Amino acid sequence: MPILSGKLKHDSSQGCSITFPKVQSDATFRQRERAVQSMAKQFHLADLFETVAATVPSKIALESDSLTLTYAELNARAERIASGLAANGVKHGDTVGIYLMNRAEHIEAFIAIVKLGAVPFNVNFRYREDELRYLFQNAAAAAVIHGAEFNDIMRALQPQLPDLKASVSVEDGSDTGTAGLIAYNTLLESPLLSHFERSEDDILLIYTGGTTGMPKGVMWRHQAFVFGCVGGGGYFNPSGPMQAPQDIADRAAKGYPLKLLPLAPLMHAAALWAAWSALLNGLTVVLDESRTFDAEAIWTKIEELGVNIVQIVGDAMAIPLRDTLRSHPERWNLQRLVNFGSGGAVFSQTVKDDLRDLLPLSATISDGMGSSETGISGPGATSTDGMMQLQSSENLKVVLDDRFAQAGETGIIARSGYTPIGYFGDPVKTAEVFRTIEGKVWVISGDTGRLEQDGMITVFGRGSTCINSGGEKVFPEEVEQVLRDHPAIRDAVVAGQPDARWGERVVAIVSPNDGAVRPPLGELREFLGQKLAGYKVPKALVWVDEVRRSPAGKQDYRWALSIAANAVG
Template sequence: MTFNLADLFEAVADKVADREALVCGSDRATYAELDKGATQMAHYLASIGVQAGDHIGLYMYNCNEYLEAMLACFKVRAVPININYRYVNDELHYVFDNADLVACIHHREFIPHIAKVRGQVDKLKYLISVDDGSDIDLDTIGAVDYQRAKQGQSEQRDFAARSDQDYFVLYTGGTTGMPKGVMWPHKSVFFAAMGGGGHFSPNGPCVNPEDITDRVMEFPLCGIALAPLMHGASWWYACIQLLAGNKLVLNPHRSLNGEEVWNIIAEEKVNAVQIVGDAMAIPLLDALDANPGRWDLSAVFNIGSGGAIFSDAKQDAFKKHFPNVFITNAFGSSEGGQMGMDNGSRKGVTGLGNVTRTEFMDVIIDEPEQARRHAEKGETGIFARSGYIPLGYYNDPEKTAKTFVEVDGKTWLLTGDAAKLEEDDSITVFGRGSNCINSGGEKIFPEEVEDALKAHDGIFDALVVGVPDERWGSRVSAIIQARDGVTLDLEGVQEHCRKHIAGYKLPREIHLISEIPRQPSGKPDYKTAKAFAESGQGRV
């Protein structure tokens, strides 16, 4: 047995075979059923010629088949590739081609999209279609029905030995450019992003692969992953739950509706709610505010966020509704895994969070014409991680060389987040350094201004960018989505923000927009927001 994710899952499935593992709408599966289905699909993949190392696209909404197919890939040492179902033709073609997909497991409704790009992708041979109620002809692209493919396949785990250096590739939209495939060895992603199996155990992370069954608790927890599985934060959370022998609930709906979500949480008696930042927190909180006492949510004891900004204001709002639960805010990246977590008690008044400096977590100074070095106390540089890190970006050696660098004989991942090494040897993480606003020599991080703006009762969502200023170089501009019926003006917004941030960080102009722009990945679209502000649209 190795730290291969298929090996680890099979060990857990054997120990808790009859436990409920996965729930998505009306579809439910025990650990034994999930493992059986994955084994049968793995045998089908092998039968059509899928080899170790081949890349298999997962182009689906949330469903049980998504995770079953993921496990099937791992069983035959193939590599599942997350495909964002919001992508349009150019983006879809890019990922299919860049990832060298050999096969794609997809929801039936995506057949027309696949048909448009299939002829431009040389290596794509096999298409497996998951029923979704649509009636699009599978013959359009020569697809095979997913359930029919599994029929008659062996239930025996007679697969070749696996390695903990098999790949887990996560495609990330990032904030600029086309998606990039982050190449994680199984062992590295298990320890860096999945807690090494120790999230729920007092024994901490596994030392040996066999320890995974000792980390399974006698009484399983129930956790819900609200984001689509195509996003890394949700995909990893799903793996954490399954490798812990817990019950994982998925949101079966195509969008996030607060009332629908709380219905599921109450019905399934969910203990832990996993969201992705304020974009999910807002509709959930609005539903609670509009329906006091409607649901029995007494089973909930944790609300956690990862993968996006989870503002202090939204954390405080959850505490009002759930005074006895603990709030967790993990921060990290597709390349860095989970790099820190706070529980609402950050040091200081700025930054996304604060972590302890270790031999694997540090601040690197990366300046032009100078050798990279570790920061001294009081210096601001780039948040960096070593140890369990990816190997690089698939098919992108240039980006790999810029992001994975050597400092003092050790390879470090430069996350792109600005960070400061504090006097007490801790690290304060501020956010994407590329978005930093330099106004009259003062560095202002958009995230901390956005945090202040979102504490305003009349502001639904906000992004902050720097726009050119003749005197100061750049000035802080806020793009704001106001709540329905709310009238905002610059003076009132500034007065509110003064309670949370220093005067030099205040927005110097505000622009009202009907909806905050986001990329297909769901991440903030700062480029569009900046263009909107520079055009003068919506300025009040």
């Protein structure tokens, strides 16, 4: 997420823009991060949001296809929803799932849940019944707020969820009926509670995607979430993170009138963090309620609504957006755009360069790294060979065998400071990932990195997907980065397969650019060999129409392994 600074100019006919916007330096990021670490004041999302709503009640908070709400309206509706949940038995500390696609009620429900002092958790709307059963039972869900399109599956699951007190259906225009469910709109008519219990120990649950195992609920206290995931309200404010909760009012009153569009599903951390980064600054969150990713429609929305900040998740979103701009030059007026940012998945340097040529010069292009367990680790840089790099600091290091790596060593990237308290109901996994090193708790991210001589950390990707070929480690993301540089390749994923000689061999699964001639393996190996060591070059190649990714744009390595096994096994 960028930290924007610069002078604001406003034109009622053109909207707002920032003159000379820039992303603040890594040094500034670390300096402010250090400053907030010593704070011990209470920061609660509900209190902070209510302060913003009281300060800028008439500003637009949410702008979606079906609903536009000011901060005052959003706050009032969330109060009613919170009161309605309480009337249906949900109490302080209970867990409440949000099983919705992108729509205003997703954010509204989240605010209502934290107002009540309950614990919101995300639900992947692509899950099937067995996956949902596991998730709801693991979270001990006391309530689930879900889209009406999921009414039938929620009715089927209710008898299997002993902790469930309320299943709340949000209308979507379909005629599914609410028998056995609670209609969301009836909660908006609930009598207001006079008091909501809140605590500095209140938590949020962010469930991981489950790409390398079963989903796990990451427990974030509110203050840690505010500073570890959304920059302490400083990502869109030149003053950086808040020093006290009261700072939020001044920031909202004097903040830039910007609009942010998170394109990833709100069920994923990247979009949730982006939305809250905007709300804590009194900005407008724009939502796209489309069920498919339509790049033309997205650019049209950005132009028509005057969106200033676009938040994506890696190449899965960046590539179609880039291709659409290429195909329709000069079609959209994007002069109000000041930042095009990515986080949560690989954002290839080639795609960044292409977008730099296609977007207005006033728009910065930013890339960052984070995860459900670590929060945002910081703004990313790019090495000479196109790999993401992060600046090491006292709260961001490379760990090797429970010690800190020396320059030149490769290990696991670890984060300290404002971090989660562990995994919900899983002390064994918590002990494995949250470790004490030299008297300080560190979150072992699972991402592999090498500490360079200049203090930068080169990021290779998930250690769990590392391929061992002839005793050499091959990190898929490094190979995927170079594969995407080939003019015939649109997207790529790399997986390992058993090999009698090498232990594992590298298999590339790629999708072609439209109209491109598919190069044979030999030609592709020659291309890759110019940038990669021989042991990293794939020994097998599989062409597919589309590389499968999660709704948030992350690589689906389980799918890649099955494709590789079926094709070359």
